[in-house]
Amino acid sequence: MTLIVLNFKTYQESTGKEALRLASICRDVSEEYSIKIIVVPQVADIYAIANSVNISVFAQHVDGAGQGGFTGHITAASLKAAGAVGSIINHSEKRLMLAEIDASLSACRIVGLDTIICTNNIATTRAAAVLKPRYVAIEPPELIGSGIPVSKADPEVVRGAVDIVKKIEPSVSVLCGAGITHGEDLKAALELGSEGVLLASGIIKAKNQRAALDDLVSCI
Numbered sequence: 001m002t003l004i005v006l007n008f009k010t011y012q013e014s015t016g017k018e019a020l021r022l023a024s025i026c027r028d029v030s031e032e033y034s035i036k037i038i039v040v041p042q043v044a045d046i047y048a049i050a051n052s053v054n055i056s057v058f059a060q061h062v063d064g065a066g067q068g069g070f071t072g073h074i075t076a077a078s079l080k081a082a083g084a085v086g087s088i089i090n091h092s093e094k095r096l097m098l099a100e101i102d103a104s105l106s107a108c109r110i111v112g113l114d115t116i117i118c119t120n121n122i123a124t125t126r127a128a129a130v131l132k133p134r135y136v137a138i139e140p141p142e143l144i145g146s147g148i149p150v151s152k153a154d155p156e157v158v159r160g161a162v163d164i165v166k167k168i169e170p171s172v173s174v175l176c177g178a179g180i181t182h183g184e185d186l187k188a189a190l191e192l193g194s195e196g197v198l199l200a201s202g203i204i205k206a207k208n209q210r211a212a213l214d215d216l217v218s219c220i
Contacts, residue, residue, distance in 0.1 A: 001036050002220055003176060005116065005137070005195030007088070019045040020052060022209055029213045035220070040088060043074055050083025051108045058116065061094050062087040063201065064103025075106040086114030088182065092139055098127065105131055116198070125161045129168040131177040136165055137198040139177035141215040155192055162193035181220035190220065
């Protein structure tokens with residue numbers, strides 16, 4: 001099943017009550033088109049969404065810290081308790097060192113959270129695949145928020161990411177991110193071998209978020 005991961009980031013249009021409203025829209029589109037949609041709100045909105053909307057909720061970040069004296073850290077256990085079923089790790093706007101990525105991934109495994117490791121090129125994709133997350137999302141940072149989809153601007157990086165991941169660990173699914181907005185972008189990403197997309201501003205900042213989601217899934 002095609003997967004759409006919608007990162008709410010910290011936009012006003014996807015914070016608080018707006019986050020809950022958008023999650024409900026995503027649920028409706030998911031049910032209508034039989035497509036899996038994961039929503040990724042800010043930590044403060046996870047509990048409300050997970051307990052009000054029948055949809056998978058991921059966190060935008062998780063730390064490798066355990067429970068105890070770790071003020072300010074986001075623990076995997078707290079995300080699980082809030083109702084999250086997974087977390088993004090190493091988004092281009094929240095870059096981590098390799099050891100930190102490994103620690104965050106391990107923390108998620110302990111409590112049973114799925115993971116999406118974001119990468120920006122083939123080399124980092126290779127390293128991520130070795131760690132065996134549930135998903136790897138290839139996102140060249142220069143295209144994020146640009147409106148120029150990576151599936152068109154740099155299709156070889158998507159093909160290369162898919163090839164290297166499947167050679168290293170076939171169980172890991174590859175997602176395509178950066179600049180994804182329209183249905184033709186999603187279709188192109190799938191044709192390159194990805195199993196879905198990670199996107200944000202193309203939907204979040206749309207004047208009509210429901211119409212934007214309808215357009216995104218229109219070609220599949």
